[in-house]
Amino acid sequence: MNGHTSPPMTGGKRLRQLLANPSKTVVAPGVHDGITARLALASGAECLYMTGAGTSMSRLGMADLGLATFTDMHQNAAMIAGINPSVPVIADADTGYGGPINVANTVRAYARSGIAGCHIEDQVTEKRCGHLAGKLLVSRDVYFNRLRAACKARDESGSEILIIARTDARAGKDADGNGGFEEAVARLKGAADIGVDALFFEAMQSEEEMKRAIAECPDLPMLLNMVQGGQTPQISNDTANALGFRIVIWPCLGMEALIPAYRNALEVLRKTGKPPVEENLGPKALFEVCGLNELMAFDESVGGKAYKS
Numbered sequence: 001m002n003g004h005t006s007p008p009m010t011g012g013k014r015l016r017q018l019l020a021n022p023s024k025t026v027v028a029p030g031v032h033d034g035i036t037a038r039l040a041l042a043s044g045a046e047c048l049y050m051t052g053a054g055t056s057m058s059r060l061g062m063a064d065l066g067l068a069t070f071t072d073m074h075q076n077a078a079m080i081a082g083i084n085p086s087v088p089v090i091a092d093a094d095t096g097y098g099g100p101i102n103v104a105n106t107v108r109a110y111a112r113s114g115i116a117g118c119h120i121e122d123q124v125t126e127k128r129c130g131h132l133a134g135k136l137l138v139s140r141d142v143y144f145n146r147l148r149a150a151c152k153a154r155d156e157s158g159s160e161i162l163i164i165a166r167t168d169a170r171a172g173k174d175a176d177g178n179g180g181f182e183e184a185v186a187r188l189k190g191a192a193d194i195g196v197d198a199l200f201f202e203a204m205q206s207e208e209e210m211k212r213a214i215a216e217c218p219d220l221p222m223l224l225n226m227v228q229g230g231q232t233p234q235i236s237n238d239t240a241n242a243l244g245f246r247i248v249i250w251p252c253l254g255m256e257a258l259i260p261a262y263r264n265a266l267e268v269l270r271k272t273g274k275p276p277v278e279e280n281l282g283p284k285a286l287f288e289v290c291g292l293n294e295l296m297a298f299d300e301s302v303g304g305k306a307y308k309s
């Protein structure tokens with residue numbers, strides 16, 4: 001015995017293990033910061049989704065219009081993946097943040113930081129949320145180069161990060177006017193040929209389209225993006241499983257819950273001069289959300305006295 005235990009399972013390996021069960025659908029609630037990540041982990045989530053929209057909103061105070069840089073996204077994803085490295089984190093990687101060498105750099109950095117999977121899309125740099133109108137796409141060639149770069153970086157890194165190809169073609173078009181359902185299918189088929197690990201058909205417009213998308217691309221796990229109030233009709237995790245989706249992300253779950261709650265607290269404070277009573281957790285309970293007890297116990301376990309009592 002040398003005291004070493006086997007290294008904890010990486011997020012990528014765990015995600016691949018979950019996906020190896022063909023009847024399973026991996027459900028990933030959206031998180032955008034340390035607090036939402038901690039809450040999702042405490043709820044027992046088996047996988048987390050780091051939303052780019054939420055990263056842009058929470059770190060920059062800006063709408064999802066491609067303002068978040070590689071550094072913003074990587075730092076947020078690395079922090080979230082580091083809280084509990086054995087729970088996989090799928091992180092938004094937008095367009096990959098430049099040409100093929102930028103895409104490869106993004107994938108390598110995400111892989112080194114223990115991120116289980118990332119999605120790369122075919123929007124132009126001036127991108128927007130996939131559920132807003134007027135999306136512009138790069139050509140198939142440029143998109144495929146991005147995906148080739150991502151897959152090559154994955155393979156060379158020796159990591160098990162999953163490359164998820166996202167297409168925005170259903171509700172967007174490229175400079176030659178190519179777009180729509182069939183274009184999206186062609187792009188995802190091309191992505192599968194390149195060697196990506198999973199597919200993300202953005203902004204499907206009906207349950208019928210969901211079924212068709214899965215039937216057209218049966219060989220790789222298909223991800224379903226459930227943006228509340230977005231272009232894709234909302235279905236439950238069970239229905240997604242019955243239709244054949246293998247991953248469901250709920251990117252805006254945290255933001256949708258927090259924004260009205262905080263607005264309400266602000267309104268109560270403004271009107272009454274005090275916060276709503278039920279919000280008064282107190283500092284201890286607040287910090288317990290982010291590991292207070294474990295951190296203090298660690299300190300004590302190595303002889304620290306600072307946090308005893």
Ligand SMILES: C[C@](O)(C(=O)O)[C@H](CC(=O)O)C(=O)O
Nearest residue numbers: 051052053064129130227251
């Ligand atoms: C999935 C997504 O890329 C995200 O950033 O979470 C967004 C979600 C959103 O903006 O509502 C998208 O679907 O483009």
